[in-house]
Amino acid sequence: MIEIRGVTKSFGQPPTTVLHGIDAVIPEGSFVAITGRSGSGKSTLLYILSTLDQATSGSVLLGGRDPEKLTDSELHDFRNQNIGFVFQFHFLLPELTALENVLMPARKHRQHLNSQRRAYAMSLLERFDLKSKADQISTSLSGGEQQRVAIARALVMQPQYLFADEPTGNLDSINGEIVMRILEEASRERGATVLYVTHDRDFAGRADLQIQLKDGRIDQISRRSIDTAPAP
Amino acid sequence: MFFLAFRHLVSRRQQTLFTLLGVALGTSVLIAFTSVMTGFQDFLIDQLVNNDAHVRIQVDDRPVDPTVLKQALWSSMGQVVWVNRPTSALTVNSIRNPLGWFEVLNQDSRVYAYAPQLSAQVLYSKGGIHQGGRLTGIKPELQVKVTNILSYVTQGDFRALAHGGRRIVIGEGLAQRLGVVLGDNVLVGTGTGSSVPMKIAALVKTGVRTIDDGMGFSLLNDVQQIAGRPGQVTDIAIKLFDVTQAQDFAHQYAALSAERVASWDELNANILSVFGMQNLIRGFISVAIMLVASFGIYNILNILVNQKRKEIGILRSMGFTAADVQRLFLIQGTVLGGLGGLLGLFLGYLMGFLFSLIRVEGMVTASMVSFSAWIYLMGFVVAFGSALFSSYFPARAAARFRPIEIIRSGE
Ligand SMILES: Nc1ncnc2c1ncn2[C@@H]1O[C@H](COP(=O)(O)OP(=O)(O)O)[C@@H](O)[C@H]1O
Numbered sequence: 273m274i275e276i277r278g279v280t281k282s283f284g285q286p287p288t289t290v291l292h293g294i295d296a297v298i299p300e301g302s303f304v305a306i307t308g309r310s311g312s313g314k315s316t317l318l319y320i321l322s323t324l325d326q327a328t329s330g331s332v333l334l335g336g337r338d339p340e341k342l343t344d345s346e347l348h349d350f351r352n353q354n355i356g357f358v359f360q361f362h363f364l365l366p367e368l369t370a371l372e373n374v375l376m377p378a379r380k381h382r383q384h385l386n387s388q389r390r391a392y393a394m395s396l397l398e399r400f401d402l403k404s405k406a407d408q409i410s411t412s413l414s415g416g417e418q419q420r421v422a423i424a425r426a427l428v429m430q431p432q433y434l435f436a437d438e439p440t441g442n443l444d445s446i447n448g449e450i451v452m453r454i455l456e457e458a459s460r461e462r463g464a465t466v467l468y469v470t471h472d473r474d475f476a477g478r479a480d481l482q483i484q485l486k487d488g489r490i491d492q493i494s495r496r497s498i499d500t501a502p503a504p
Numbered sequence: 505m506f507f508l509a510f511r512h513l514v515s516r517r518q519q520t521l522f523t524l525l526g527v528a529l530g531t532s533v534l535i536a537f538t539s540v541m542t543g544f545q546d547f548l549i550d551q552l553v554n555n556d557a558h559v560r561i562q563v564d565d566r567p568v569d570p571t572v573l574k575q576a577l578w579s580s581m582g583q584v585v586w587v588n589r590p591t592s593a594l595t596v597n598s599i600r601n602p603l604g605w606f607e608v609l610n611q612d613s614r615v616y617a618y619a620p621q622l623s624a625q626v627l628y629s630k631g632g633i634h635q636g637g638r639l640t641g642i643k644p645e646l647q648v649k650v651t652n653i654l655s656y657v658t659q660g661d662f663r664a665l666a667h668g669g670r671r672i673v674i675g676e677g678l679a680q681r682l683g684v685v686l687g688d689n690v691l692v693g694t695g696t697g698s699s700v701p702m703k704i705a706a707l708v709k710t711g712v713r714t715i716d717d718g719m720g721f722s723l724l725n726d727v728q729q730i731a732g733r734p735g736q737v738t739d740i741a742i743k744l745f746d747v748t749q750a751q752d753f754a755h756q757y758a759a760l761s762a763e764r765v766a767s768w769d770e771l772n773a774n775i776l777s778v779f780g781m782q783n784l785i786r787g788f789i790s791v792a793i794m795l796v797a798s799f800g801i802y803n804i805l806n807i808l809v810n811q812k813r814k815e816i817g818i819l820r821s822m823g824f825t826a827a828d829v830q831r832l833f834l835i836q837g838t839v840l841g842g843l844g845g846l847l848g849l850f851l852g853y854l855m856g857f858l859f860s861l862i863r864v865e866g867m868v869t870a871s872m873v874s875f876s877a878w879i880y881l882m883g884f885v886v887a888f889g890s891a892l893f894s895s896y897f898p899a900r901a902a903a904r905f906r907p908i909e910i911i912r913s914g915e
């Protein structure tokens with residue numbers, strides 16, 4: 273469960289407020305779309321929820337834990353174990369192969385040598401139709417393939433929370449659809465809580481929960497009707 | 505982070521190679537340079553320490569300063585008019601009480617051996633050819649204990665001097681100039697007496713031309729007789745058990761005697777001061793070389809850190825800490841420094857080895873290049889240390905990047 277309590281965020285001096293007291297509760301395992309116009313504060317909110325940034329006031333609880341109360345090394349461990357992040361731009365490490373990129377987060381605690389972890393990484397690549405590209409240098413892959421590698425990397429530690437900031441923004445509709453299916457799977461089959469930012473109406477419509485932002489405020493929260501939602 | 509650091513280095517193969525070569529070259533030049541200089545200095549010091557006495561007691565023939573003399577003798581008088589200005593030509597030109605010295609030295613437990621000498625200016629002649637030089641009267645059995653003269657004998661038997669009968673040992677250069685060989689006679693003349701024929705018992709060659717061209721040794725008694733200075737001694741050469749005591753030993757006796765008592769380093773102060781200058785220059789060059797290598801590493805890492813902003817952001821978002829990021833770049837710097845340093849040690853050894861094949865004309869010992877482990881240790885420590893130092897700042901800058909800013913800007 274993600275509890276968002278009165279989160280505001282201001283930048284600069286004099287401060288301009290970008291988020292004005294966001295309140296929301298997101299149940300564990302939900303598939304959540306964040307929508308809104310450009311500049312409405314979607315990314316800013318996502319960065320705060322994913323512990324990369326801090327709220328100016330208010331608090332965020334991830335599974336009941338307040339990341340701001342953790343020490344620096346605890347916070348990094350928490351991120352490593354519980355949070356996956358997919359950016360609009362893939363951000364792969366260009367020196368490494370696809371598989372090495374996927375296993376990079378596991379290196380923090382030397383789990384890249386763990387056979388189960390390796391098998392899981394391979395199974396992700398296989399699932400994402402990248403098995404034959406596992407040992408290719410990541411820069412030799414296409415944009416869609418790179419984004420899939422990035423998602424596999426975000427999932428390799430089996431995080432409870434997956435955040436994706438416009439993950440399909442740079443992809444054509446076919447690759448966008450593939451990425452959306454993968455994210456959906458992560459939520460429905462793996463039980464991860466997935467929050468994604470999208471401008472695409474159709475993609476947004478597939479969420480259990482749509483949070484629409486407008487000028488840093490929640491404009492509307494819409495839930496998919498219970499009967500059309502798959503069993504939890 | 506080792507893994508990623510190595511992948512970074514490997515992916516920039518050419519740059520890595522050039523940096524390695526830069527560090528290696530700097531280190532090797534530093535090592536070769538130090539090896540040659542240290543080797544040369546060690547060689548010379550070894551010569552100074554072992555070839556000659558550790559301490560020498562000599563007639564004090566340093567110039568007399570009239571103002572000092574006036575101050576000492578007539579300090580209350582306003583003006584002193586010299587009838588004869590004082591000169592450095594002493595009326596006393598030999599050690600005043602050699603027997604007294606012998607007694608003292610016999611009782612000093614620090615003394616390994618001592619050898620009295622009488623040095624005189626002479627004219628060597630053979631068949632109308634004349635050559636000025638110095639003849640030193642010695643006691644062969646003592647002289648060989650105090651100096652390394654035996655190791656310079658190229659022909660004949662140095663100890664045969666002891667048999668008496670007006671024998672002489674001369675430098676090879678002198679023999680060539682006079683056109684004489686082992687077993688020939690040369691005429692030795694002092695300013696006062698008449699010339700005396702002496703039979704050449706051995707030839708020596710030190711490699712120092714000014715010495716080889718005018719040097720002769722003969723029995724102390726013979727020289728005293730030829731020079732008309734019976735019982736006189738101009739020098740007492742002393743070898744100690746422990747050369748490091750030479751300074752203390754010399755100071756102690758200098759304070760007590762009218763003679764000049766000087767340790768080997770005082771006798772060779774001019775050479776040692778040249779060493780000081782050499783070491784200073786070596787220090788400057790070392791610093792310059794390592795600055796260039798360090799700057800190379802600094803520059804490359806600085807550029808790299810800024811190129812890798814995006815990746816630093818992603819690493820942090822995966823849960824790697826600022827310290828991990830710092831390590832990523834420190835490792836690269838130290839790998840460059842370490843491998844470059846090792847390569848430099850090897851190249852430096854190779855250069856030293858090549859230098860050691862070069863024979864310096866006139867030098868007796870084969871090699872003057874030092875292969876001391878200390879030089880190599882110093883070379884490596886300097887290379888590694890400057891790499892660590894120069895990678896520290898870029899690495900710290902990388903650690904200070906704020907991941908949120910990198911990710912927000914997207915580039
Ligand atoms: N570091 C910052 N400093 C100042 N203003 C910022 C900063 N980050 C974001 N903003 C502003 O906050 C607003 C919301 O940005 P963002 O969350 O990126 O919007 P979205 O992702 O919905 O397009 C924008 O007006 C943007 O200019």
Ligand SMILES: [Mg+2]
Binds near residue numbers: 314315316437
């Ligand atoms: Mg955005």
